[in-house]
Amino acid sequence: MITVLHDISKIKERFPGASEDFSSVVTIGNFDGFHRGHRALLKTLQDCAAKYGVPSVVVTFSPHPTQVLFPDRSSQRMFEFKDQSQILTEIGVDILVEESFTKAYAELSPEEFFLNKIWRNLKPRALIVGYDFCFGKNRSGNLNKLQQLCQQSGVEFVVEPACLWQGQPISSSRIREALREGDARSASQMLGRFYYFSGVVDQGARRGTSIGIPTANIYPQLEFVPRWGVYASHTIWQGQRFFSITNFGISPTFTLSKEDQLGQDFRRSMMKVETHIFEFAKDIYGHEIKVELLEFIRPERKFDGVDSLLQQIQEDVLVAENILNGNK
Numbered sequence: 001m002i003t004v005l006h007d008i009s010k011i012k013e014r015f016p017g018a019s020e021d022f023s024s025v026v027t028i029g030n031f032d033g034f035h036r037g038h039r040a041l042l043k044t045l046q047d048c049a050a051k052y053g054v055p056s057v058v059v060t061f062s063p064h065p066t067q068v069l070f071p072d073r074s075s076q077r078m079f080e081f082k083d084q085s086q087i088l089t090e091i092g093v094d095i096l097v098e099e100s101f102t103k104a105y106a107e108l109s110p111e112e113f114f115l116n117k118i119w120r121n122l123k124p125r126a127l128i129v130g131y132d133f134c135f136g137k138n139r140s141g142n143l144n145k146l147q148q149l150c151q152q153s154g155v156e157f158v159v160e161p162a163c164l165w166q167g168q169p170i171s172s173s174r175i176r177e178a179l180r181e182g183d184a185r186s187a188s189q190m191l192g193r194f195y196y197f198s199g200v201v202d203q204g205a206r207r208g209t210s211i212g213i214p215t216a217n218i219y220p221q222l223e224f225v226p227r228w229g230v231y232a233s234h235t236i237w238q239g240q241r242f243f244s245i246t247n248f249g250i251s252p253t254f255t256l257s258k259e260d261q262l263g264q265d266f267r268r269s270m271m272k273v274e275t276h277i278f279e280f281a282k283d284i285y286g287h288e289i290k291v292e293l294l295e296f297i298r299p300e301r302k303f304d305g306v307d308s309l310l311q312q313i314q315e316d317v318l319v320a321e322n323i324l325n326g327n328k
Contacts, residue, residue, distance in 0.1 A: 002089045005097045008059065008121045023123040024095070025049040028059045029130060032172040033078045034087045036192040037130065037163035042091055044160055045128050052125045055094035059118070060084060061101040068101050076176060076224035078195070110141025114149045126156035131169075133159075165190050182227035182296035194234065194292035195226065197248075197273050201284050213313055215247075215274040216289055225271070229299040230316050232323040235277050236290040245313075245320040246275040246291050249300035276317070295323050 005011065025048045031038050042058075049056035064077060081098075088096050099105070099117075108117070113136050118124065127150055135141040143159060150157035162169035170190045178187040179195060188194045199218030216235065228249035235244040250271055275291050297319050303309040 002085060002093055003095045004085055005095065006100065008097050008099055008117055011121045023125075024055050024057045025052060025126045025128070026057045026059060026118060026122050026124040027128045028118070028135070029133065030064060030172075031058070031060055031084060032064075033175055033191055034084070035163075035170050035172065035175060035190055036165070037160075037170045039091075039192055040163050041128060041130055041160040042088075042093065044158060046092060048126045048128060048156075048158065049094070054125055056092075057095045057097060057122055057124075058084075058088055058093055059097045059099060059122075062098050063101060065101050065106065068103060069106055078172065078176060078179075078224045080198070080221070107137055110136030110145050111149065112136070113141070114146065115153075119153055119155075124155050126158060128158040128160060130160050131162050176224055179224070179226035182229060182299075184226070184231060184293040185295050188294070194294060196290050196292045197222070198288060198290040199273070200286060200288050203285050213276050213310070213317075215276050216284060218273045218275075218289065218291070219271070220273060222271070226293070227296065227299070230297040231293045232295045232297060232320040233275060234292040234294065235275050236292070237277075237282075237284055237287060242277045242280055243321070243324045244275045244277045244280075244291070245297075245317055246273060246293065247300060248273050248293075276313075278317075278321070297323075 025045060027041060027045045029038070029041075034042075045056050045058070062081060084098075085096055118127070127146070129143070129146065131143075133143060133146070135146065147157045149155075164170070168174070175187050175190050175195075178184075178190070184195060197218065197220040199220045201216045201218060203217075226248065229247070231246045231248065233244045233246040235242050235246075248271075273291055275289075297316055303312065
């Protein structure tokens with residue numbers, strides 16, 4: 001089980017099993033989404049830790065540095081923060097350090113960050129970073145600077161090259177752009193997994209049940225918002241994966257009289273995930289589910305009434321079934 005620490009400076013002892021001189025193998029980053037590029041870096045981290053017989057350590061930051069340095073610019077983390085510890089546990093990383101990022105932290109020079117934060121507390125045998133890694137005040141520390149600092153301390157320095165998809169480096173911003181456009185398929189290919197929401201099923205107004213299309217409704221707290229609309233999806237409950245169709249948005253047919261009168265903040269407050277699970281009749285109110293988006297079907301829109309909405313949903317289900325059957 002991974003150990004999660006919230007303050008690197010409170011580590012008083014070197015990690016068990018390490019030598020007197022070196023205590024860990026370390027990587028540093030925000031790791032939003034843990035996409036395929038991140039996974040390649042973590043594979044290098046794990047291999048290096050095994051070679052030296054020391055724990056593997058991931059150092060990340062909360063809140064996202066952008067939220068502190070540029071509060072008017074949304075950092076738009078793709079997944080809830082707990083996704084990091086879940087993925088790292090699956091991979092087998094030993095220690096996750098979630099450093100509290102503040103304005104004072106942002107003022108650290110590259111030398112102060114490396115010597116006072118990383119070297120003093122973690123004593124890394126090796127440091128692995130991505131090809132575009134920068135650190136220190138105003139991102140003034142580049143790879144050359146970090147290599148110099150590592151050499152001076154006797155730390156092996158490893159730079160993980162870019163992971164390419166369609167000829168370009170995979171990045172969190174590139175994945176977010178695909179999701180904003182509703183291109184869930186491309187996003188999943190870059191992520192190496194499906195983009196998902198998770199939450200506890202709420203009873204809601206039971207409108208879907210009343211029209212013969214019961215839905216499991218969750219209200220995820222999201223920083224990043226993909227394109228609203230209807231998707232072919234998987235719904236995972238108690239470790240089982242089911243075919244489903246999911247609407248992500250605000251159900252305008254039932255909630256709005258004049259959609260264009262709503263401000264963006266109010267629309268976000270009404271946002272929910274409604275997923276209709278095929279051939280499923282269990283009572284899962286109060287249960288946690290995960291909903292994976294496979295492919296965008298159509299934008300969300302307001303219908304004139306329940307009959308026209310039901311007709312469209314039935315058509316959507318047929319489209320989703322064709323998509324899902326192709327994903328078996």
